[in-house]
Amino acid sequence: MTPNSWKQSKEFINLISDKLTVLLESSEFETTRSQLMELIQSLDKRYGITINCIIDVIDWEEERILPLLNTGISTTESGEIFRTWNDASPQKYVIDGEIHVVPQDFCPSCWNDWGFKWKKRTCPECGIKLGEECKILLDSDVCPHCKDGIISMNKPVCIECGFKIDPNCVVWG
Incomplete structure (x- = not known):
């Protein structure tokens, strides 16, 4: 969407x-x-x-x-x-320069289930790859993993959960 x-x-x-x-x-x-x-x-x-x-x-x-x-x-x-x-939080993605918004556990390209994107970086349905054709748009300092901590380009590790942002998988906006 x-x-x-x-x-x-x-x-x-x-x-x-x-x-x-x-x-x-x-x-x-x-x-x-x-x-x-x-x-x-x-x-x-x-x-x-x-x-x-x-x-x-x-x-x-x-x-x-x-x-x-x-x-x-x-x-x-x-x-x-x-x-x-039983809702998932919305997540913004960039694919081919366009922003797509879908629940975080869905693929922004084919809309099929795609949980654990940070570990399983290829959508099992359509094959789009996180960090290549698809990037997560981070336009706030809220940790995309726990939603409680703070992250930034300069501090890519969340102080709440320890999650580290892979700079190849995100676009900062």
Whole structure:
């Protein structure tokens, strides 16, 4: 996705997410929560239940799907209900001089799963290589690994997690 389409979708996704939060915490949803509790109590302790709302972008021409939101409620082993967030943080990439924005565990070229890019530098689906055709755009000082530490061109090692930026794999912006 382009940065502009990502920004537009994020505004929409945030609105939907906020409305889902209100719904899931509302008194109107209490019946559903009670029924969920009844169902989980009727099952063996090894089982849990999840209700999810998933929003994906579908590219019909390329036949690919990019997840934008995955949230809902789940049950613990004791049957308590808790909120779930199964989203990946957005990551900016540069491919052929163009910026692409996708969840961090997806390929910015083919949109397929591509976790652990720093270790597995070739997308298993399309073969694009991190550090060659594809680079991660770092336009803030937030560590792309832990999201808590600070990194920079002059200090490429995160003081929080010890992650070291490979300068061949990034573009600073």
